Amino acid sequence: xxxRQLAHCRTGDKGDNSxxxxxxxxSEDYPLIEKYVTAGRIRAQLRGQVRGEVIRYCLxxxxxxxxxxxxxxxxxxxxxxxxxxHGKCISGIILDLELPGP
Amino acid sequence: xxxxxxxxxxxxxxxxxRIEPAVELAQRGALDYLVFECLAERTIALAQKSKLxxxxxxxxxxxxxxxxxxxxxxxANGVKIISNMGAANPVAACQRTAEVARxxxxxxxxxxxxxxxxxxxxLRGSNADLGxxxxxxxxxxxxxxxxxYVGCGPIRDALRLGADIVLTGRVAxxxxxxxxxxxxxDWAEDDWPRLGQATLIGHLLECAGQLTGGYFADxxxxxxxxxxxxxxxLAEVEADGAAIVTKLAGTGGLVSVATCKEQLLxxxxxxxxxxxxxxxxxxxxxxxxxxxxxxxxxxGAGGRPRPEALKVSxxxxxxxxGEGQMSYAGxxxxxxxxxxxxxxxxxxxxxxxxLRESRYDLIGVNSVCADLQNAPTPPEVRIxxxxxxxxxxxxxxxxxxxxxxxxxxxxxxxGATSSAREVVAIVSTLLPRERVVPSxxxxxx
Numbered sequence: 001x002x003x004r005q006l007a008h009c010r011t012g013d014k015g016d017n018s019x020x021x022x023x024x025x026x027s028e029d030y031p032l033i034e035k036y037v038t039a040g041r042i043r044a045q046l047r048g049q050v051r052g053e054v055i056r057y058c059l060x061x062x063x064x065x066x067x068x069x070x071x072x073x074x075x076x077x078x079x080x081x082x083x084x085x086h087g088k089c090i091s092g093i094i095l096d097l098e099l100p101g102p
Numbered sequence: 103x104x105x106x107x108x109x110x111x112x113x114x115x116x117x118x119x120r121i122e123p124a125v126e127l128a129q130r131g132a133l134d135y136l137v138f139e140c141l142a143e144r145t146i147a148l149a150q151k152s153k154l155x156x157x158x159x160x161x162x163x164x165x166x167x168x169x170x171x172x173x174x175x176x177x178a179n180g181v182k183i184i185s186n187m188g189a190a191n192p193v194a195a196c197q198r199t200a201e202v203a204r205x206x207x208x209x210x211x212x213x214x215x216x217x218x219x220x221x222x223x224x225l226r227g228s229n230a231d232l233g234x235x236x237x238x239x240x241x242x243x244x245x246x247x248x249x250x251y252v253g254c255g256p257i258r259d260a261l262r263l264g265a266d267i268v269l270t271g272r273v274a275x276x277x278x279x280x281x282x283x284x285x286x287x288d289w290a291e292d293d294w295p296r297l298g299q300a301t302l303i304g305h306l307l308e309c310a311g312q313l314t315g316g317y318f319a320d321x322x323x324x325x326x327x328x329x330x331x332x333x334x335x336l337a338e339v340e341a342d343g344a345a346i347v348t349k350l351a352g353t354g355g356l357v358s359v360a361t362c363k364e365q366l367l368x369x370x371x372x373x374x375x376x377x378x379x380x381x382x383x384x385x386x387x388x389x390x391x392x393x394x395x396x397x398x399x400x401x402g403a404g405g406r407p408r409p410e411a412l413k414v415s416x417x418x419x420x421x422x423x424g425e426g427q428m429s430y431a432g433x434x435x436x437x438x439x440x441x442x443x444x445x446x447x448x449x450x451x452x453x454x455x456x457l458r459e460s461r462y463d464l465i466g467v468n469s470v471c472a473d474l475q476n477a478p479t480p481p482e483v484r485i486x487x488x489x490x491x492x493x494x495x496x497x498x499x500x501x502x503x504x505x506x507x508x509x510x511x512x513x514x515x516x517g518a519t520s521s522a523r524e525v526v527a528i529v530s531t532l533l534p535r536e537r538v539v540p541s542x543x544x545x546x547x
Contacts, residue, residue: 008324008360010317012369015530016235021367023360048472057373059386066367074461075235078144079420079527081461088508096476 001101007033009091018050018072018087020094024063033065034058036099042067045097046090067094108286110279110303111336113172114138114185115310115509117145117162121171123311123334126350128175131336135282136176138168138185139275139308146272147417147526149190150222150247160191161198161269169202177208177266184257184278188269190247192217195269196545203547211547214265216256218540219272221414221533222248232416235527236458240418246526247417250533253379253408255291256540257281263544272415274378276304279337287341297381298405299343302388305376306347306365306400309509310334313347313365315355316510328354332510337400348397357396379412379535381405411532420527421458439464 003022006029012019022037024030039054052070059066073087074080111133113124117140128136140162153160162168165187176183188195192215199213225232225248232240249272258281260268270278280300283289289296306313313335315326333353339345349357366385370376374386384404391399443462450457 004320004323008318008320008364010364010368012367014369014371015528017371019367019370021364021370023363023367025360045475059367059373061387061389062363062366064363064367066370066373068371074459076528079235079423079525081423081459083463083465098476 001099002095003033003037003097003099004095005101006099007037007095009095011086011088011091013073013077013086013088016071016073016076018069018090020067020069020090022065022067022094027063030060030063032099032101034060037065037097039067041097042069042094045093046072049087049090106287106341108135108283108339109133109336110135110137110282110307110339112137112139112279112307112310112313112334114140114168115308115312115334116140116142117164118505119310120332120510121164121168123332123353124168125171125175126353127334127336128172128179128181131181131350133179133181133336134286135182135184136172137278137282137307138183138187139278139310140164141186141189141272143415143528144417144526146189146249146415147247147528150417151526153190153194158191158194158197161189161195162187165195165198166202169199170206173199173203173206173208177203177211182261182265182282183267184270184282185268186270186273186275186278188215188271190220190271192269192271193543196267196543199267199269200545200547209547211266212264213267213269213545213547214260214263215543215545216252216260216268216270216273216540217543218256218538219249219252219270220247221250221538222246224248224533224537225414225416225531230531232531233529234418234420235529236420240416240529244418244420245416246419248414250412250414250538251379252412252538252540253277254281254284254297256542258285260542261285263542265544274380275308276301276378277380279304279307280378280380283339283343292407294381294405294407295403296343296405297408298383298403299345299401300339301376301378301381301383301405302366302385302400302403303337303339303343303345303347305370305383305385306362307335307337309365309368311355311510312368313361314349314353314357315361317508318356318361318364324360326354326356329510330354343403344399344401346393346397346399351396355396357398359390359392359398362390362398362400375406377409379408381408410535412535412538414531414533416529416531417526418529420525423525 057066111127226242234240254277319326331354333349376383389402
């Protein structure tokens with residue numbers, strides 16, 4: 001099962017950091033994503049892009065996780081050589097994470 | 103006695119945003135305030151460059167077009183306008199807005215310019231050791247602009263002076279909304295919980311269509327109707343800072359708990375400490391409740407005392423970026439494209455082109471993320487819209503309409519445009535609050 005069946009996502013940028021929210025559609029799925037969508041798995045999924053630390057913030061009342069990806073945008077939107085300098089497409093990659101499920 | 107409610111809308115989420123959703127808000131939103139957030143990180147440095155070439159420029163390039171479109175309805179309906187479209191030259195923006203008003207036959211307007219965010223001279227003259235983004239020293243000669251993020255105070259003060267339109271330079275985006283709310287409800291500057299709540303409202307609204315179903319759609323999972331006619335958001339705010347966010351009936355889009363949650367965390371680092379010049383807002387206890395179709399009640403934000411230092415964005419010369427693209431299709435396309443990259447890399451080396459940094463992408467294969475695991479097929483899809491037109495204006499509109507998919511289109515789109523260009527990069531530093539002294543100028547029509 002892919003994460004996109006349980007959750008949605010939006011990416012933002014601040015300097016050279018990217019942030020990715022992961023928000024469950026149904027609150028009962030939150031424990032599953034808190035267990036399996038870890039900072040380490042996010043880092044592995046984006047290993048070609050993220051050079052720094054990945055920090056996770058848990059927001060159980062909102063059914064959401066917020067990941068801050070450090071040193072992830074080739075210097076940030078104003079000087080990046082990347083085609084998507086904001087890193088906005090990262091959300092689509094995160095939603096392809098595989099989860100254990102039916 | 104009925105409880106006072108302030109109606110505040112957002113008419114633009116970035117400089118190039120769509121114009122007619124703001125006109126709709128001005129015409130039939132029964133608004134008290136219409137806010138336009140048009141100043142991205144680098145925009146003010148580019149505006150500073152244009153001001154250096156012509157002292158009458160340096161404000162937002164779409165200022166005249168936006169004002170021409172919204173002023174008649176705003177004046178007729180008593181809607182006050184707050185915007186950072188002043189960019190590097192708020193005084194010139196006021197003068198141009200006054201000219202637009204006169205040309206439309208409008209009068210009785212007070213237009214305020216908020217200045218003081220420009221700390222370029224202060225930074226150039228300081229002995230601070232500044233570094234550029236690649237780790238080298240940032241010499242003062244490379245600095246184009248330095249602007250402090252000013253808070254809500256000067257906007258409230260301009261409204262107290264009777265302003266109908268307030269045009270600023272660099273102001274923290276949520277402060278564009280906090281200023282009028284603070285003025286209307288007479289909140290104290292240290293009323294941290296209410297300022298936290300007002301900052302939540304500003305943060306949710308500041309990207310316009312990103313709250314109302316723009317940048318959200320994912321067909322089959324998150325369906326949104328009418329994205330080509332997306333309505334922009336407004337908030338109905340009560341004196342304690344509680345609010346309902348909504349959009350106008352008959353417009354496209356969606357205001358739901360899910361659209362609110364996505365925007366709540368957009369560009370946020372620690373949700374419990376969202377730092378602005380006004381307050382350190384705490385979004386960790388925020389609540390959303392769907393009270394009707396396209397109406398969500400928001401609450402639960404907190405606040406702690408504001409920081410003593412203000413963030414300063416420094417725009418500086420950072421060399422140039424050159425780019426070239428070519429496509430290959432059909433059988434063996436990937437092999438031919440890889441060979442092409444090898445040839446170009448070798449040619450750049452053979453001919454002595456000095457590269458400080460480079461990357462070689464196969465678009466549609468690995469340009470979004472290298473070394474992708476479990477990739478679907480195809481892993482990337484890029485749209486290109488091209489059209490033949492008779493006028494330059496029409497041709498420019500094609501690209502602008504594609505660009506507005508950023509905040510108004512389906513989820514997860516990115517990377518519009520490519521060219522060869524001079525680079526103006528941004529680094530940030532901090533400055534003690536007392537070194538930044540805002541001032542207000544008034545233009546009457």
